[in-house]
Amino acid sequence: xxxxxxxxxxxxxxxxxxxxxxxxxxxxxxxxxxxxxxxxxxxxxxxxxxxxxxxxxxxxxxxxxxxxxxxxxxxxxxxxxxxxxxxxxxxxxxxxxxxxxxxxxxxxxxxxxxxxxxxxxxxxxxxxxxxxxxxxxxxxxxxxxxxxxxxxxxxxxxxxxxxxxxxxxxxxxxxxxxxxxxxxxxxxxxxxxxxxxxxxxxxxxxxxxxxxxxxxxxxxxxxxxxxxxxxxxxxxxxxxxxxxxxxxxxxxxxxxxxxxxxxxxxxxxxxx
Numbered sequence: 058x059x060x061x062x063x064x065x066x067x068x069x070x071x072x073x074x075x076x077x078x079x080x081x082x083x084x085x086x087x088x089x090x091x092x093x094x095x096x097x098x099x100x101x102x103x104x105x106x107x108x109x110x111x112x113x114x115x116x117x118x119x120x121x122x123x124x125x126x127x128x129x130x131x132x133x134x135x136x137x138x139x140x141x142x143x144x145x146x147x148x149x150x151x152x153x154x155x156x157x158x159x160x161x162x163x164x165x166x167x168x169x170x171x172x173x174x175x176x177x178x179x180x181x182x183x184x185x186x187x188x189x190x191x192x193x194x195x196x197x198x199x200x201x202x203x204x205x206x207x208x209x210x211x212x213x214x215x216x217x218x219x220x221x222x223x224x225x226x227x228x229x230x231x232x233x234x235x236x237x238x239x240x241x242x243x244x245x246x247x248x249x250x251x252x253x254x255x256x257x258x259x260x261x262x263x264x265x266x267x268x269x270x271x272x273x274x275x276x277x278x279x280x281x282x283x284x285x286x287x288x289x290x291x292x293x294x295x296x297x298x299x300x301x302x303x304x305x306x307x308x309x310x311x312x313x314x315x316x317x318x319x320x321x322x323x324x325x326x327x328x329x
Contacts, residue, residue, distance in 0.1 A: 081128035
């Protein structure tokens, strides 16, 4: 009996296995990959919980600057100003690539709008083209959807289409936030144009081809891979150089065969 009591006392005196909560914040484009990977990683490491939240690339980068998250998610490159504030304290790791699709409502696509040049898209966003009839579509006013300034998709789109990531879109009448929100707005309209990652296309939200040097290029992973689609980008995670072992192990999981399989399943181009 004394041995049993002694053994029980010893077990009670052993230190508990340390648990860790890891916060990943930022891009709603990167979020589906990190969220699914977090679930898989937690199954292998039950004491590690990764809490994933959106807000946009700017929010994720700001969280890393302020030190309020262990991982930042970004669907664009950091700006020189952001790099200066990060001051070499993070590793910027590309985990995938995708295409920023120029999306239209199903009704717009069915009316004959299947391809647009960068100049035509720019004129729509600058407010110079206001009716789909001017482009061969139905006689209907274009509902132009822009994204919040902090969103990585907006930065990449504006730089490729308008010439600057900070360019104003005078023709826009709606400013959307997350990919879910913009997808929902486009799907509920008969006249909309917007910008979304290729993984968010569906029957109600169609991606149009972008005309480059007279050739219509579809927003597909194949065209991201061969470099022909003009609005492509890397998807990033920002990792603090002093991050915990568990956080570093999770990033390695994202880059592993299993992690890259999640990237492919979501609809992005794996880096490995």
